[in-house]
Amino acid sequence: MKVIKELSACGGRLIKLSHDSASTKTNMNVNVYLPKQYYAQEYPRNKRIPTIVYLSGLTCTPDNASEKAFWQFQADKYGFAMVFPDTSPRGESVANDPEGSWDFGQGAGFYVNATQQPYAQHYQMYDYVHKELPQTLDAYFNKDGVAKLDFLDKVAITGHSMGGYGAICGYLKGYAGKRYKSCSAFAPIVNPSKVAWGQKAFKGYLGNERAQWQEYDPCALIKNVQRTGDDKILIHVGDADPFLEEHLKPELLLEAVKCTSWENHVQVKKVHGFDHSYYFVSTFVPEHAEFHAHNLGLI
Numbered sequence: 001m002k003v004i005k006e007l008s009a010c011g012g013r014l015i016k017l018s019h020d021s022a023s024t025k026t027n028m029n030v031n032v033y034l035p036k037q038y039y040a041q042e043y044p045r046n047k048r049i050p051t052i053v054y055l056s057g058l059t060c061t062p063d064n065a066s067e068k069a070f071w072q073f074q075a076d077k078y079g080f081a082m083v084f085p086d087t088s089p090r091g092e093s094v095a096n097d098p099e100g101s102w103d104f105g106q107g108a109g110f111y112v113n114a115t116q117q118p119y120a121q122h123y124q125m126y127d128y129v130h131k132e133l134p135q136t137l138d139a140y141f142n143k144d145g146v147a148k149l150d151f152l153d154k155v156a157i158t159g160h161s162m163g164g165y166g167a168i169c170g171y172l173k174g175y176a177g178k179r180y181k182s183c184s185a186f187a188p189i190v191n192p193s194k195v196a197w198g199q200k201a202f203k204g205y206l207g208n209e210r211a212q213w214q215e216y217d218p219c220a221l222i223k224n225v226q227r228t229g230d231d232k233i234l235i236h237v238g239d240a241d242p243f244l245e246e247h248l249k250p251e252l253l254l255e256a257v258k259c260t261s262w263e264n265h266v267q268v269k270k271v272h273g274f275d276h277s278y279y280f281v282s283t284f285v286p287e288h289a290e291f292h293a294h295n296l297g298l299i
């Protein structure tokens with residue numbers, strides 16, 4: 001782990017890190033926001049600061065949400081840290097979209113483990129985000145007898161668009177083991193097998209065998225996950241989102257949960273006049289922050 005830059009933001013610090021990843025076999029960038037509580041002398045020694053992982057959408061780096069979602073204010077308010085991973089492996093040796101489009105390849109890893117060449121070599125984003133990165137952050141930040149940050153247990157996940165998809169997918173796949181304690185999404189792609197962005201990505205990364213796609217499709221996964229307690233998934237989407245009808249289709253998730261344990265536990269809030277941008281995301285970050293703070297036991 002190497003610190004590229006450290007910046008003061010709100011009451012805490014944004015740490016821009018890079019590290020060699022065993023999963024992607026590339027160097028990966030990640031931003032971590034440490035809230036003001038991390039720096040407070042009086043923060044209880046036996047209490048770890050929980051984290052929220054924010055998965056970004058197509059074309060993003062860790063910087064988009066760090067700069068434009070305004071999670072930092074909320075992190076200080078409730079006392080959680082934020083993790084902003086990258087959206088794909090990058091570099092000259094990393095295969096890209098043959099068409100040169102922005103919806104596949106670098107900046108568009110879809111948080112899956114690719115099985116198809118030439119992508120399988122580096123595009124192992126599922127393992128990277130859900131397994132390797134939290135372990136790496138834990139080892140880096142919680143060393144020398146200091147264990148102030150919780151990257152492994154009290155962790156929530158959220159994301160935007162492709163990242164909203166990645167968040168719901170990771171939450172459901174890890175649900176039996178309670179990998180994440182809370183999940184929400186902003187304008188997520190909920191049924192990638194059925195929409196153009198998802199089909200292009202799944203074909204490229206996972207191949208033509210549609211059975212493989214179901215392993216990563218929230219609308220298929222959720223039918224086989226037994227909900228417990230009062231768990232809910234919170235989703236916002238703008239009704240002026242240009243991708244709503246073709247790629248996002250949140251109604252398909254509501255259809256998928258009918259007559260399952262998730263019925264009435266997936267809340268899709270369609271908000272009037274909002275598009276797909278960070279003006280939309282940042283507007284609803286406070287509501288998502290409160291939702292996660294509650295589920296992480298901070299309020």
Ligand SMILES: N[C@@H](CCC(=O)N[C@@H](CS)C(=O)NCC(=O)O)C(=O)O
Pocket residue numbers: 056057058059060064102160161162276277278
């Ligand atoms: N680059 C695409 C837009 C892709 C897009 O909207 N990406 C979203 C996530 S799916 C995003 O967060 N973009 C970066 C940003 O707004 O900072 C275009 O030119 O139409």
